[in-house]
Amino acid sequence: MRHDIIGPDGPPPRPRPSCLLTLVLFWAAALPAAEPLPRFTGAPSCSSSLCHGGAGELRHQVAIWQKQDIHSRAYNTLVNARSAQIAAALGIPEAVTSSRCTSCHAPFHDVPKSAFLAETIKANEGVSCESCHGPAEKWLRSHTRSDYSHADRVLAGLRNLKHLYVRANSCVACHQTLEPALTAAGHPELLFEMDGQAVSQPKHWREKGDWHGPKAWLVGQAVALREMSAQLNVATNPGEKLREPWAATLWLLQKLDGLDSALPALNATVTAAQAHPVADLLARRAADLDWSSALTRDIFVRLVATHLDFADTSTPRVIQARRAERLVLALDRLAGPLENSLRAQLEPDLKELFALAQSRPDFMPEKFAHALHQLARKLATKSGAR
Ligand code: HEC
Numbered sequence: 001m002r003h004d005i006i007g008p009d010g011p012p013p014r015p016r017p018s019c020l021l022t023l024v025l026f027w028a029a030a031l032p033a034a035e036p037l038p039r040f041t042g043a044p045s046c047s048s049s050l051c052h053g054g055a056g057e058l059r060h061q062v063a064i065w066q067k068q069d070i071h072s073r074a075y076n077t078l079v080n081a082r083s084a085q086i087a088a089a090l091g092i093p094e095a096v097t098s099s100r101c102t103s104c105h106a107p108f109h110d111v112p113k114s115a116f117l118a119e120t121i122k123a124n125e126g127v128s129c130e131s132c133h134g135p136a137e138k139w140l141r142s143h144t145r146s147d148y149s150h151a152d153r154v155l156a157g158l159r160n161l162k163h164l165y166v167r168a169n170s171c172v173a174c175h176q177t178l179e180p181a182l183t184a185a186g187h188p189e190l191l192f193e194m195d196g197q198a199v200s201q202p203k204h205w206r207e208k209g210d211w212h213g214p215k216a217w218l219v220g221q222a223v224a225l226r227e228m229s230a231q232l233n234v235a236t237n238p239g240e241k242l243r244e245p246w247a248a249t250l251w252l253l254q255k256l257d258g259l260d261s262a263l264p265a266l267n268a269t270v271t272a273a274q275a276h277p278v279a280d281l282l283a284r285r286a287a288d289l290d291w292s293s294a295l296t297r298d299i300f301v302r303l304v305a306t307h308l309d310f311a312d313t314s315t316p317r318v319i320q321a322r323r324a325e326r327l328v329l330a331l332d333r334l335a336g337p338l339e340n341s342l343r344a345q346l347e348p349d350l351k352e353l354f355a356l357a358q359s360r361p362d363f364m365p366e367k368f369a370h371a372l373h374q375l376a377r378k379l380a381t382k383s384g385a386r
């Protein structure tokens, strides 16, 4: 049922697919008979020692995933005490067999048997290779050929996770949108931030040449805004838990208007229905942007200048707290690539801001505004920035 989560390109952007996607859908509809979807082969099919189950940087992917990556244990989480509590609160007999949980923690549970190449594939794989890389049937054999390029593999159906828009769509399918009933039952709130999360996920790969964390951050935030907009748009009775994080993310991204002429502006956006297509376009365009450290610094300077917003006492405190929550995560990601000496000087201020944004109920906008203003002054004098 949630085949979409592990399907070719992550969730299709609603409500209006891009022209290209429309074209592909049209083309698919025009085919004489629907081609069967490629089947899943299971993690054991990647695990031979000559493939990804070996040692050394070229072959260690399975070991990293199994030993260090929480995704390999996502199924096990569903049998722990906290899950039992959540399930009880929802009136679900068992979390491990409910698609309300397995759709993210054990995606194979919801895939029909006919979508598996082998009978031996088990839902207890948790979030495994094909949850992110796509069903392997069509590329499993060919992708090892030495004359095969990455583009050839992608043509054969390997999901192109090197492309940040595609990657963000894959991660966000499980990392942002949660039924409100689940949060009410005690599930942790989800907050997608691709750069930080990609850093905490133990890497079984090496980012290549033109990798920029802040670019991943921006694509991730835009995709998160798109997903929240979609959820808000269809919610009949959206509570504050949906509306506040949405508004905070919109506020944050509006600060980037005019950053680069290729990126669409969000300033005129007021409703979730308006935000949805712009956020999607922003994510796509940002993913294709030639990034530079000047852009990173520009964003950092703009976000630091929001001390004026925090000093505005007409904005409700809860809204300010949500904004601060997103902002400190952003500053953390954007400060990383600043020059070492500058970053070292800003470190204590960033720490203080983090501490001030820790607790929503205790949030004090004036203090936060003050600390942020101090950082802005330091930045201006130390770096000669605007
Ligand atoms: C099929 C669903 C799914 C996909 C796709 C997925 N994740 Fe996860 N991820 C989960 C689940 C479920 C957990 C929680 C595991 C647990 O604690 O049981 C998790 C946990 C994590 C964690 C640790 C907790 C946290 O939020 O810091 C990180 C980091 C993470 N994922 C990063 C990523 C990144 C980066 C991607 C995309 C490349 C991704 N995930 C794709 C389902 C998914």
Ligand code: HEC
Residues within 6 Å of the ligand: 077, 078, 080, 082, 083, 084, 086, 087, 090, 095, 100, 101, 102, 103, 104, 105, 173, 174, 175, 176, 177, 178, 182, 187, 188, 189, 190, 191
């Ligand atoms: C939309 C995807 C999604 C769904 C659906 C989902 N989870 Fe999660 N779950 C996650 C992610 C992602 C995390 C990691 C969050 C983090 O650490 O920030 C997580 C974390 C958890 C945790 C805390 C981690 C731990 O080790 O204690 C528990 C418990 C949990 N989920 C249980 C459940 C149960 C039970 C259900 C069904 C009622 C469920 N989840 C449904 C994505 C999901």
Ligand code: HEC
Residues within 6 Å of the ligand: 043, 046, 052, 061, 062, 065, 071, 127, 128, 129, 130, 131, 132, 133, 160, 161, 162, 167, 204, 205, 206
């Ligand atoms: C949570 C998502 C996720 C899971 C689960 C996952 N991967 Fe990956 N993998 C990625 C991302 C993101 C990249 C980086 C983009 C790329 O190189 O394609 C990557 C890269 C790779 C690479 C390229 C390595 C390099 O340095 O170029 C290989 C090989 C790979 N993964 C194999 C596996 C195998 C085998 C498994 C299962 C044991 C697995 N992956 C599970 C997300 C995932």
